[in-house]
Amino acid sequence: MINKKISTVCCTRFSQLVILGAALTLATTVLAEDKPSAPPNIVFILVDDMGYSDLGCYGGEIHTPNLDALATGGLRFTQCYNTGRCWPTRAALLTGYYPQQVHRDALPGLGGGGRGVRQQWARLLPDYLKPSGYRNYHSGKWHIDGKVLSGGFDRSLDMRNQGTFFSAKGNRIDDEPVALSEDAEDESEYYATIATVDHAIDCLREHQEKYASRPFFHYVAFIAPHFPLHALPQDIARYRDKYLDGWDLMRQRRFARQQALGILDTTLSKLEPDVGPPYPFPDAMAKLGPGEINRPLPWVDLTDQQRQFQATKMAIHAAMVDRVDREVGRLMDQLKAMGVFENTVIFFASDNGASAEIMVRHGGHDPEAEPGSASTYLCLGPGFSSASNTPFRRHKTWVHEGGISTPLLVHWPAGIQARGQLRNTPVHVIDIVPTILEIVGIEKPRTWQDEAIPPAPGRSFVAALQRDVAIERGHLWWLHEGNRAIRVGDWKLVAAKGDPWELYNLRRDRAESENLAAALPERVETLAALWDEELQAMSGLAGKTPELSGRRTNRRNR
Numbered sequence: 388m389i390n391k392k393i394s395t396v397c398c399t400r401f402s403q404l405v406i407l408g409a410a411l412t413l414a415t416t417v418l419a420e421d422k423p424s425a426p427p428n429i430v431f432i433l434v435d436d437m438g439y440s441d442l443g444c445y446g447g448e449i450h451t452p453n454l455d456a457l458a459t460g461g462l463r464f465t466q467c468y469n470t471g472r473c474w475p476t477r478a479a480l481l482t483g484y485y486p487q488q489v490h491r492d493a494l495p496g497l498g499g500g501g502r503g504v505r506q507q508w509a510r511l512l513p514d515y516l517k518p519s520g521y522r523n524y525h526s527g528k529w530h531i532d533g534k535v536l537s538g539g540f541d542r543s544l545d546m547r548n549q550g551t552f553f554s555a556k557g558n559r560i561d562d563e564p565v566a567l568s569e570d571a572e573d574e575s576e577y578y579a580t581i582a583t584v585d586h587a588i589d590c591l592r593e594h595q596e597k598y599a600s601r602p603f604f605h606y607v608a609f610i611a612p613h614f615p616l617h618a619l620p621q622d623i624a625r626y627r628d629k630y631l632d633g634w635d636l637m638r639q640r641r642f643a644r645q646q647a648l649g650i651l652d653t654t655l656s657k658l659e660p661d662v663g664p665p666y667p668f669p670d671a672m673a674k675l676g677p678g679e680i681n682r683p684l685p686w687v688d689l690t691d692q693q694r695q696f697q698a699t700k701m702a703i704h705a706a707m708v709d710r711v712d713r714e715v716g717r718l719m720d721q722l723k724a725m726g727v728f729e730n731t732v733i734f735f736a737s738d739n740g741a742s743a744e745i746m747v748r749h750g751g752h753d754p755e756a757e758p759g760s761a762s763t764y765l766c767l768g769p770g771f772s773s774a775s776n777t778p779f780r781r782h783k784t785w786v787h788e789g790g791i792s793t794p795l796l797v798h799w800p801a802g803i804q805a806r807g808q809l810r811n812t813p814v815h816v817i818d819i820v821p822t823i824l825e826i827v828g829i830e831k832p833r834t835w836q837d838e839a840i841p842p843a844p845g846r847s848f849v850a851a852l853q854r855d856v857a858i859e860r861g862h863l864w865w866l867h868e869g870n871r872a873i874r875v876g877d878w879k880l881v882a883a884k885g886d887p888w889e890l891y892n893l894r895r896d897r898a899e900s901e902n903l904a905a906a907l908p909e910r911v912e913t914l915a916a917l918w919d920e921e922l923q924a925m926s927g928l929a930g931k932t933p934e935l936s937g938r939r940t941n942r943r944n945r
Contacts, residue, residue, distance in 0.1 A: 426519070426602040426827050427802060428731040430722070431819070433480070433606070434711055435473060435528060435613040436767075436783060438741035438775025439792045441708050446645035446777065448637075449705045450625070453716035454796065457733060459807050461798030462852065465650050466813040466893075469739050471783060471790040471867045474530045476738040476816055477608070481511040481531065481538070483820030483845035487866060487925040490532070505532050506928070508840045512820050513539025513604060519829055520601050522594055526587040527608035534562040540606075542593075544586035549610055550749025552579040552617035553761040578619055580611045580707070584714040588721045595725050602827070607718065612707035614744065614766040618759045622706035629705070630698040633686030634658075634774040637701075641777040649809065656780045656789075656898035658683045663769050664745045665784040665868075671747040675765070676754050681745050683770040701771040703759040704741075728800070732826060735796040736816065740789045741775035742767055743782035780899050786865040786872040787881055787899055802826070803852050810851050812858050813874065817845035825849045841928060864921045873918040880914040888915055 440446045444458035469476040475486035482489050482505075489509035511531075513523035517539055525535050525543040535543035548557035554574050558565045567573065587607050594603050630637065635658070642655045663681040672679055678696025680689065689697070715735075722728040745766045752764040759765070767775070772782045779789035795814065797803070824831055825847040833840055848858050865872040869884030877894040890904040890911050904911050 425730060426521075427799065428602050428722075428727055429516075429521075429604040429823055429827070430718075430731055430733045431480075431604075431606050432715060432718075432733065432735045433477075433527075433608045434708075434735075434737045435608075435610050436739065436742045437612055437708060437711075437737040437794075438772065438777070439737075439779060439789070439794060440641045440645065440777040441612075441705075441741070441775050442794055444648070444796075445650060445794050446641045446648060447708075448629075448640070448644075449708045449712075451708065451712040453712045453719060454735060457735060457796045457798040460800065461733070461796055461803065462805055462808050462810050463650070464795035464797070464810045464812075464814055464851075466811060466897075467736065467793050467795035468791045468813065468815040468863060469737065469793045470816065471739050471786050471865065471870065473528075473613075473738050475867060477529075477531050478505070478509075480736075480816040480819050481606075482509045483512075483817050483843040484509060485817060485844060485864065485925060487922075488841070488844075488928045508835050508838050510835055510840075511538040512823065514835075515820075515824060515829055515831060516604050516827070519827065521827075522598050522601055522603045524587070524590040524594075524603060524605045525608070526590065526605070527583040528610050529608070535559075536562050542590050544583065546579060546583065546610055548579075549613065551615065551761050552610070553577055555579075555582065578710075580609055580710045580714055583607065583609055584717050587718055591721050591725060604823075609711050609714075611711050612704050612767075614742065614746075615749070615763065616700055616703040616707065616759060616765040616767065617761065617763075618703045618706035618710065620757070620759075622710050623703055623759050625709065626702035626705040628698065628702070630701040630771070631694060633689075633694065633698070634683065634701075634770045635686045637771070637774040638777045641774065645778065651778060651897060653778060653895065653897040654900055655778045656900055658685075658773055659780065660684050662743075662781065664743045665782070666744065666746070668746040671745055674747045674752050674754075675745070679745065679768070680770065681768065683773045686770075697768070697770055699758050700765050700767055701774075703765065704767050704771065704775070706759070730799075730801040732797070732799040732802065732823075734819065735794070737793040739783040740779070740792060741772040741782060742784075743769035743772045744784075778898050781883075784868060784870065785883060786867060786870045787883070788893075788897055790870075791865060791872075797852065799852075805852070808855070810855050812848065812851050812856060813863065814848045814851070814858060815845070815863050817843070818848050818858070819845070821845045821847040822849055862917060862921070864918065866922070871918065873914055873921070875914060875917065878910065878914065880911060880918065890914070 441449055442454050443451045444455040470479055478486040478489055489506050523540045525540045527546050529535055529545045535545050543561055545559040555565050555577060556567055645651050660682050678692045680693050722731055745768050747764045753762040756762040776789035779792055781787035781789040783790050846858050846860050850856050863874040872881035877892055879891045879893050880888050882888045888904055888911050889902045890907060891899045
């Protein structure tokens, strides 16, 4: 009876998604002929540790009507990439360069995990926008070297307190520490995701009052749904017990919805029960108790206690994504109230895939406290992270598709006539700066304070806003903590740290299920050599000499 009920619900939801998919394709695909005379405003919304399939418009069951509306009224990119980790994506997003190019300490051997001082010439996007009259605002997570206002922003809420979503302690306003009252009740209603949009709305209201004649760029960077999994009780209640069927069925259902929406033409990757968190924290397992598990084992093999614990964590993750969507709705309402919504280009993306990490930091974890409350410290873990990254393999930190694939929404009613269209051309967060500069009609300077600015790898994808066309580029490249990859056309060479190269044809295998390295050794050699060349070139810009190359590592592991 239960299975019959589940089947009925799934069929109904599947039919709804088929109808939605059809509606999303009934749109023209040309750039607006009558472009707005005023420079457009730019809003870039970034979330943290959200999986590729978490949004409804990418196949998820989480309630995300506001973001889905941006998809219905704009574009969804199916092959957008990040760098696989928080700070590198932010550096790439705001500079248009790979993080290894702009940070002097980002290439310790093959680690690629360092975060040091940014090169003087590696300016952030606001520095390019400001001379053309743009006001620049930042609300939320920063995680880039230096102070925010030094990066060209006029106002900022820098959420440095990432150990709890229920306190502003440690955060900064315009680079100055937030002053908190000793009365703890002052923060009884505080929640970081809401506070991020409160600040954004305050900036926009001031802009309307004092600078209405000028365009603005607003970078809204949510911490959610990054761990610790903290959510408001009413948000968690909407998803309580929703995930007791487990990650196996969740992946299958999300994959079916993705197929119905026409998002992907691939198989569903298999779970990897031997792949756990990227960093071992055995003490955390002891603190979290017998309900925690650090491998994506078959759901039927878990104990009842483990199934309940894992399902609860996914419910909190879903609640955090749900709250992000609600706050995006408030932000959209403010733009509409100001009369600028039509001529505002809105981007939405995630900094990396969902996370398999399991750890306990900051204030620790109280196993007796209500899950998701301030005194708990939970992480999603590899089981439901695999489901959030459907249909891809691996997680944040890895550079397999699950770690580096992000949803990308682009919405601009006054500038793009396309509605609800898919864009299948591969793009990367390094492309955001050149795309925005082309949209607003700004030519990037070639020098900064008499220092030459090197050519950037990012490419504008403005042409793809008109129709689904390929963006001309030589390759896309990744390195993070020894995990490395390169993509040329539809071919991707990828390896986890210490492992030999794997080769995939992404045109038919985004799930990275059929490793072609043994069958095509010459292609592996060619791509590995190209990966090495890029590493050496980046080492020159970063002032580092790498200890190892991917090519030698590959030979060592044969």
